Amino acid sequence: xxxxxxxxxxxxxxxxxxxxxxxxxxxxxxxxxxxxxxxxxxxxxxxxxxxxxxxxxxxxxxxxxxxxxxxxxxxxxxxxxxxxxxxxxxxxxxxxxxxxxxxxxxxxxxxxxxxxxxxxxxxxxxxxxxxxxxxxxxxxxxxxxxxxxxxxxxxxxxxxxxxxxxxxxxxxxxxxxxxxxxxxxxxxxxxxxxxxxxxxxxxxxxxxxxxxxxxxxxxxxxxxxxxxxxxxxxxxxxxxxxxxxxxxxxxxxxxxxxxxxxxxxxxxxxxxxxxxxxxxxxxxxxxxxxxxxxxxxxxxxxxxxxxxxxxxxxxxxxxxxxxxxxxxxxxxxxxxxxxxxxxxxxxxxxxxxxxxxxxxxxxxxxxxxxxxxxxxxxxxxxxxxxxxxxxxxxxxxxxxxxxxxxxxxxxxxxxxxxxxxxxxxxxxxxxxxxxxxxxxxxxxxxxxxxxxxxxxxxxxxxxxxxxxxxxxxxxxxxxxxxxxxxxxxxxxxxxxxxxxxxxxxxxxxxxxxxxxxxxxxxxxxxxxxxxxxxxxxxxxxxxxxxxxxxxxxxxxxxxxxxxxxxxxxxxxxxxxxxxxxxxxxxxxxxxxxxxxxxxxxxxxxxxxxxxxxxxxxxxxxxxxxxxxxxxxxxxxxxxxxxxxxxxxxxxxxxxxxxxxxxxxxxxx
Numbered sequence: 001x002x003x004x005x006x007x008x009x010x011x012x013x014x015x016x017x018x019x020x021x022x023x024x025x026x027x028x029x030x031x032x033x034x035x036x037x038x039x040x041x042x043x044x045x046x047x048x049x050x051x052x053x054x055x056x057x058x059x060x061x062x063x064x065x066x067x068x069x070x071x072x073x074x075x076x077x078x079x080x081x082x083x084x085x086x087x088x089x090x091x092x093x094x095x096x097x098x099x100x101x102x103x104x105x106x107x108x109x110x111x112x113x114x115x116x117x118x119x120x121x122x123x124x125x126x127x128x129x130x131x132x133x134x135x136x137x138x139x140x141x142x143x144x145x146x147x148x149x150x151x152x153x154x155x156x157x158x159x160x161x162x163x164x165x166x167x168x169x170x171x172x173x174x175x176x177x178x179x180x181x182x183x184x185x186x187x188x189x190x191x192x193x194x195x196x197x198x199x200x201x202x203x204x205x206x207x208x209x210x211x212x213x214x215x216x217x218x219x220x221x222x223x224x225x226x227x228x229x230x231x232x233x234x235x236x237x238x239x240x241x242x243x244x245x246x247x248x249x250x251x252x253x254x255x256x257x258x259x260x261x262x263x264x265x266x267x268x269x270x271x272x273x274x275x276x277x278x279x280x281x282x283x284x285x286x287x288x289x290x291x292x293x294x295x296x297x298x299x300x301x302x303x304x305x306x307x308x309x310x311x312x313x314x315x316x317x318x319x320x321x322x323x324x325x326x327x328x329x330x331x332x333x334x335x336x337x338x339x340x341x342x343x344x345x346x347x348x349x350x351x352x353x354x355x356x357x358x359x360x361x362x363x364x365x366x367x368x369x370x371x372x373x374x375x376x377x378x379x380x381x382x383x384x385x386x387x388x389x390x391x392x393x394x395x396x397x398x399x400x401x402x403x404x405x406x407x408x409x410x411x412x413x414x415x416x417x418x419x420x421x422x423x424x425x426x427x428x429x430x431x432x433x434x435x436x437x438x439x440x441x442x443x444x445x446x447x448x449x450x451x452x453x454x455x456x457x458x459x460x461x462x463x464x465x466x467x468x469x470x471x472x473x474x475x476x477x478x479x480x481x482x483x484x485x486x487x488x489x490x491x492x493x494x495x496x497x498x499x500x501x502x503x504x505x506x507x508x509x510x511x512x513x514x515x516x517x518x519x520x521x522x523x524x525x526x527x528x529x530x531x532x533x534x535x536x537x538x539x540x541x542x543x544x545x546x547x548x549x550x551x552x553x554x555x556x557x558x559x560x561x562x563x564x565x566x567x568x569x570x571x572x573x574x575x576x577x578x579x580x581x582x583x584x585x586x587x588x589x590x591x592x593x594x595x596x597x598x599x600x601x602x603x604x605x606x607x608x609x610x611x612x613x614x615x616x617x618x619x620x621x622x623x624x625x626x627x628x629x630x631x632x633x634x635x636x637x638x639x640x641x642x643x644x645x646x647x648x649x650x651x652x653x654x655x656x657x658x659x660x661x662x663x664x665x666x667x668x
Contacts, residue, residue, distance in 0.1 A: 001014075001071070001072055002014065002018040002021065002069060002070070002071055002652075002653070003069070003070040003071070003078055004042070004044075004048070004067070004068070004069055004070075005067070005068040005069075005070070006048070006051055006052070006065055006066075006067050006086065007051075007055075007065040007066055007067075008066075009051060011044065011047055011048040011051070012046075012047050013044070013045050013046040013047055013048055015042040015043055015044045015045070015048060016042065016043040016045075017040055017041055017042045017043055018042060018653065019653050019654070020040045020651070020653075020654075021038075021040050021042070021069070021081075021082075021651075021652050021653060022038065022039065022040050022649050022650065022651050022652070023036060023037075023038055023081060023082070023620070023624070023649075023650045023652065024036065024037050024038070024039060024647060024648065024649050024650070025623070025624065025627050025645055025647070025648040025650075026645075026646070026647045026648075027271065027644070027645055027646050027647070027662070029294060029646075031252070032245065032250065032251045032252055032268065032271075033251065033252035033253070033254055034251075034252070034253045034254065034255075034271055034627060034628065034645070035252075035253075035254035035255070036108060036254070036255060036256075036624070037108055038082050038084065038106055038108060039105075041103055041104055041105045041106075042103075042104055042106075043101050043102065043103040043104070044101065044102045044103075044104065045099065045100070045101055048102065049100050049101060049102045052065075052086075052088075052091065052102045052104070053093075053100075053102065055088070056088050056091070059088070060088070061088045061089045062088070062089065063087075063088045064085045064086060064087045064088060065085070065086050065088075066083075066084070066085060066086075067082070067083075067084055067085065067086045067106060068080055068082065068083055069081055069082035071617070071652055071653075073617060073618075074617070074618060080259075081652060082106065082108070083108075083256075083259065084106045084107055084108045084113065085106070085107050085108075085113045086104055086106055086107075087107060087113075090104065090105040090107070091103065091104050091105075092104075114183065114184035114185075114187065114188055114261070115180075115183060115184065115188065115237070115254065115263060118131060118183035118184070118237075119183060119236065119237045119238040119241075120236050120237075120238045121182070121183055121236055121237075122234035122235060122236045122239075123178070123179060123182045123183075123234060123235060123236070124229075124232075124234055125138065125139040125170060125175055125178050125179070125235055126138050126139060126141065126229075126232070129182075130181060130182050130183075130184075130185045130186055131182055131183055131185065132185050134185050134186060136178070136181040136182065136185075136186045137178070137181070138178060139170045139171075139174040139175050139177070139178040140170070140171070140174050140384075141165075141168055141170070141384075142168075142169050142170060142171055142174075142205065142384050142385055142386060143157055143166075143167040143168060143169060143383075143384065143385035143386070144167050144168070144169035144205060144207050144211065144212075144215075144375065144377065144385065144386055144388065145157070145167070145377075145385050145386065145387040145388060146167070146212055146215045146353070146357045146388055147357075147387075147388055147390050147401065148357070148358065149312075149313040149314075149350070149354045149358075149390075149399065149400045149401050149402060149403070150313060150358075150399055150400055151399055152390055152398065152399050152401045154387065155215050155216055155357075157385065158217050158222060160222075162221065162222045162224055163222030163223065163224075164222075164223070164224055164225045164228075165211075165222075165223040165224065165225055165227070165228035166211075166214060166215070166222050166223050167211060167215055167223075167385070168207060168211055168223065168228060168232075169205045169206060169207040169211065169375075169385075169386060170205060170206055170207070171195075171204070171205055171379070171386075172195050172201065172204035172205060172206060172240075172244065172374075173192060173195040173196050173201075173202070173204075175206060175235070175240060176190060176192060176195065176237075176240065176241075176244075176265060177190040177192075179235065179236070179237040179240060180237065180263055182237075183237055184261075187261070188261045188262060188263055189257065189260060189261070189262040189263070190262070190263055190264075190265075191262055191263070191264040191265075192264065192265045192266060193266060194248075194250065194265065194266045194267050194270075195265065197381075200267065201244075201248055201267075202379060203376050203377040203378055203379055203386060203389070204244070204248070204374065204375075204376060204377075205374075205375055205376075205377050205379075205386045206346075206372050206373065206374055206375075207372075207373050207375070208231055208232045208233065208368075208369065208370055208371060208372055208373065209347065209356055209367075209368030209369045209370065209371045209373060210223065210227070210228070210231040210232075210369040210370070211223065211373075212353060212356040212357045212360060212373070213356050213357075213360030213361070213364060213366070213369070214360060215357055215360070216357065216358070216360070216361075218360065218361035218362075219360060219361045220361075231369045231370050232370070233370045233371075233372065235372075241265075243344055243345065243346045243372070243374065244374075246341075246342045246343065246344050246412070247342075247344055247346075247348070247374060247407050247412060248267065248415060249267060249268045249415040249416050249418075249419055250265055250266065250267055250268060251265070251266060251267070251268040251270060251271040252264065252265055253266070253270070253271065253628065255624075255627075267415075268418070268419060269418060270628070271628060271644075272605060272628075272644055273628055273629050273630075274629075274630060274667075275628070275629035275630065276629060276630050276631075276632060276642070277623065277626065277627075277629040277630065277631050277632075278619060278622060278623065278631065279631075279632040279633070279634070279640075280613050280615075280631060280632070280633040280634070280659070281633075281634045282634060282635075282636050283611045283613060283633050283634060283635045283636065284611075284612075284636055285611060285612075286609060286610070286611045286633075286635045286638075286641075287609070287610045287611065288607060288608065288609050288610075289607075289608045289610075290606055290607060290608070291606055291607070291608045291646075291662065292334070292336065293338070294421070294604075294605075294606055295332070295334050295336040295338060295421055295606070296330050296336065296338045296339065296340040296420055296421070297329070297330055297332075297336045297337055297338060297339065298327050298328060298329050298330055298339055298340070299327070299328050299330060299339070299340040299341075299342060299413065299416070299420065299424060300325065300326070300327050300339060300340070300341045300342060300343045301320075301325070301326050301327075301328065301342050301343065301409040301412055301413060302323055302324050302325035302326055302343050302344070302409055303323050303325070303343060303344040303345070303346065303347065303348040303349060303407075304325075304343065304344065304345050304346075304347075305346075305347040305348075305349060305352050305368060305371060306322075306323050306324050306325075306349040306351065306352060307349060307351040307352045307355050308324070308351070309351070309355070310519065310525070310558060312351040312354050312355055313350070313351070313354055313399075313400035313401075313402065314349075314350040314351045314354070314400075314402050315394070315485050315486075315556045315557070315558050316349065316351050317485040317558065317559065318394070318485045318486055318487070318556070318591065318592060319426060319485070319486070319591055319592020320409050320410050320413075320426055320592035320596075321393065321394060321408055321409065321410050321487075321590075321592060322349075322350075322408055322409060323348050323349040323350065323351075323404070323407070323408060323409065324409075325343055326409060326426075328413070328424050328425060328426050328596075329424075329425045329426075330420050330421070330422050330423070330424060330425070331422050331423040331424075331425045331595065332421055332422040332601075334421075340416070340419070340420060342412055342413075342416065344374070344407075346371070346372045346373065346374045347368060347371055347372065347373040347374070348373075348374055348404050348407040348408075349404075350402040350403040350404055352368070352373075353373060353375070353388075353403045353404070354403070356368065374404075374407065375388050375403060375404060376388070376389045376403075376404055376405070376406040376407060377389060388403055389403070389404075389405065389406065390402070390403070391405045393405045393408070394487050394554075394556050395487060395554040395555055395556060396554075397528065397553070397554070397555070410596075413596060417596075417597070417599045418599055418603060418604070419604075420604070421601055421604040421606055422601045422604075423595050423596065423597040423601070424595075424596045424597070425594075425595045425596065426592055426594060426595075426596070431469075431470050431483070432469040432470060433470050433472055433483055433484075433488075433586065433589045434467070434469070434585065434586045434587060434588070434589070435465070435467055435468040435469075435470075435472055435473040435480065435585055435586050436465075436466040436467045436468075436491075436583065436584075436585035437462035437463070437464060437465045437466060437468070437473055437475055437583070437584050437585065438462050438464050438466060438580075438581050438582060438583045438584070439460065439461055439462045439463060439464070439578070439580050439581055439582040439583075440463060440464050440580055440581070441463075441580055442577060442578065442579055442580055443458070443460075443461055443577070443578040444577060448577070449499060449575040449576065449577050450569075450575065450576055450577060451573070451574075451575055452509070452569040452570065452571070452573065452574050452575070452576065453573045456568055456569050456570055457566055457567070457568045458566065458567050458568075458578065459478060459564060459565070459566055460478070460492070460494060460513075460565040460566060460567055460578065460582050460584060461478050462475070462478060462565065462582060462583065462584040463475050463476075463478070467585075470483065472586070473586075478564060478565070478584075479518075479562040479563060479564045480562070480563040480564075480584075480586055481560065481561075481562060482557035482558060482559055482560060482561040482562070482563065483559065484559055484591045485556075485557065485558045485559050485591060486556075486557065486589055486590055486591025486592065487554055487555070487556055487557075487589070487590040487591070488554065488555060488556075488557050488563070488586055488588070488589050488590075489552055489553070489554045489586070489587050489588040489589070490515050490530065490552065490553055490554075490555070490563065490565070490584070490585065490586055490587070491530075491550070491551075491552050491583065491584070491585045491586075491587045492513045492514075492515065492530040492531070492550065492551065492552075492553075492565050492583070492584055493513075493548065493549070493550035493582060493583040493584075494513045494548070494549060494550070494567050494578065494582050495546065495547070495548045495578070495579040495580070495581065495582060496511070496546070496547055496548075496567065496576055496577065496578050496579060497544050497545070497546045497547075497576060497577050497579060498511075498535060498537055498544065498545055498547065498569070498574050498575075498576050499537075499542070499543070499544040499574065499575045499576065499577075500537040500538070500539070500540065500541070500542070500543045500544070500574060501541065501542060501575060502541060503539055503540045503541030503542065503543060504539060505539050505572070506536060506537065506538060506539050507536065507537040507571070507572040507573070507574050508534070508535070508536050508571050508572055509534070509535045509536075509537070509569055509570065509571035509572060509574050510532060510533070510534050510535075510569075510570045510571050511532070511533045511534075511535060511547070511549065511567065511568070511569050511570075511576075512529050512530075512531070512532045512533075512567070512568045512570070513529075513530045513531050513532075513549060513550075513551070513565070513566070513567050514527050514528060514529045514530055514553075514565075514566050514567075514568065515527070515528050515530060515553060515555065515563050515564065515565055515566070516563070516564045516565075516566050517555060517557060517561055517562070517563055518561065518562045518564070519560070519561060519562070520560045520561070520562065522562065525561065526555070527566075528553045528555045529553060530550075530551045530552065530553040531549045531550060531551030532549075533547060533549045535547065537574065546579065550583075552587065554588075565582075565584040600666060602664060602665040602666040603664050603666050604664055605643075605644060605662040605663060605664050606662070606664065606665075607643075607662065607663045607664065607665070607668070608646065608660060608661075608662055609633070609641060609643050609659075609660070609661045609662070609663055610658070610659070610660050610661075611633070611658075611659055612656040612657065612658050612659070613633075613656060613657060613658075613659055614655055614656050614657070615650060615657045617652065620650045620657075623648070624650075627645055627648075628644075629644070630642040630643065630644060630667065631643055631644070631645065631659075631661055633659075633661070641663055641667075641668050642663060642667040642668060643661030643662055643663035643667075643668075644661060644662050644663070645661060645662075646660045646661055646662040647659075647660040648660070
């Protein structure tokens with residue numbers, strides 16, 4: 001039997017529809033959330049109708065009342081099976097000769113009423129007010145510590161009058177906590193181990209493009225509270241969740257801690273633990289199908305706001321390892337046309353951040369002043385700031401240092417490998433971009449010598465091509481022409497002679513073989529050492545010594561850059577000459593091609609299992625309290641399967657409930 005209480009008043013006349021009353025546990029893969037809903041309407045007559053009609057006449061359709069629905073348990077005690085709200089706008093009224101009735105659709109007190117209905121409302125995260133004007137804690141102000149990518153030096157925090165919001169940023173955890181409180185008037189608890197202290201996303205912080213433009217103090221004025229408020233954009237829960245999901249692959253659990261509703265945001269794997277829940281034996285009829293709506297044919301990566309100017313440190317056009325917009329094939333034979341869109345509207349690009357930091361007072365664009373920037377940091381709780389993480393994941397040779405390795409396309413794809421059903425592939429041409437060349441003559445010809453006092457650097461002229469399958473090496477001008485933006489590893493070998501003609505003193509020198517990178521007009525971009533040798537010649541007149549040094553070095557090259565091999569002698573005045581045979585070559589390239597697989601595709605939940613089963617109310621309460629995990633279910637005269645909840649419809653007053661569970665091939 002059922003008991004209904006509206007706004008504290010028990011309804012005597014039992015409403016129609018109670019026999020079909022159903023509580024549904026649903027995993028929504030589009031919203032990436034596990035939540036509980038009640039979808040069966042109840043129709044009230046007599047005292048129920050009179051209570052609702054009086055409240056409607058007094059307050060109108062923009063009104064709601066709390067509703068409790070209870071049922072008897074095995075101990076013959078009434079227990080709550082639903083706590084929610086009845087919005088008067090959802091009531092269908094019937095009046096006439098056949099009677100008076102109010103058909104009501106209920107909304108639960110956590111997800112539909114407070115989150116789904118308000119997730120698109122925008123808020124100022126630094127204003128301590130909810131959507132209804134109630135006082136709630138604002139998102140705490142933190143500071144972002146930016147660095148100069150060309151040196152790795154962090155900028156100091158400027159303080160004082162007129163600099164109130166200098167370097168202002170917010171922890172993602174605090175932003176989510178505020179937005180949950182904002183849209184629920186502080187009545188829904190926010191939980192996140194992932195974004196909170198110690199979690200993988202702990203260091204995620206946001207700011208707006210205005211802030212890095214002022215960080216170095218070059219503009220001459222600071223960021224005041226007024227300037228900050230004019231530029232920092234209003235945010236909605238929907239906006240923030242969407243951007244964080246694309247960059248982190250997160251999921252949501254919505255439920256009750258006792259009677260208190262909560263929303264929990266964790267990495268998506270949290271929704272699919274291997275913990276085994278209660279077993280359902282002897283399923284009579286099982287229907288298994290493939291959930292084809294979860295299959296994708298390609299994935300889009302990157303972010304909207306990238307900068308590929310060559311005066312900035314990061315090679316923005318490099319494939320897979322950067323932040324540019326890219327499409328990659330998902331290798332499978334299911335012939336689907338669905339696209340997994342992981343392209344962020346927020347700024348992630350190291351170059352864009354660098355441009356704003358270094359050139360904010362001059363050439364950096366102001367169009368990003370109100371655009372959110374997501375930056376990975378290491379938090380300093382004592383000083384209440386986050387140091388932007390600096391790294392060079394392309395060559396490990398620093399400087400330069402880059403921002404946001406955590407958010408480059410490769411790492412975003414890595415976090416989503418469990419969210420697609422097969423390999424992520426990027427096909428490039430099968431061109432072999434290596435080469436090898438050597439010198440055939442001494443340079444200069446005997447008996448001439450260079451003098452490191454007047455000419456310390458010399459181009460190593462490898463004129464004889466041994467191998468150059470793609471024609472990238474110019475053996476007349478002695479440079480390698482970068483065909484595609486990427487990381488290239490060069491080999492250099494030099495045989496040379498050092499001479500102490502005068503012999504008046506011991507000579508100490510340092511000899512370096514290095515590659516020089518220029519643009520297509522031979523304007524210098526950078527120099528990268530391959531190998532260095534420290535030498536010492538005795539104080540003996542006309543003493544000479546022949547050396548041979550070799551090594552490899554990786555560097556980043558943009559398409560059409562030129563790479564030359566050089567030798568440099570530094571230190572005491574010494575004469576030197578280059579002997580044959582010197583060698584130069586490109587021995588390895590990395591530009592984003594290939595097939596990327598870091599997990600077993602059999603782990604992807606794609607097989608849908610549907611069946612009916614007589615679950616008791618006691619067992620449902622246990623499942624409702626802990627719905628995350630694998631449910632083992634055995635089929636009569638067949639095998640036992642393991643699957644996660646996609647949808648469980650528990651029918652309180654009928655013999656059987658319906659189960660739709662999702663499984664993968666690895667567990668079965």
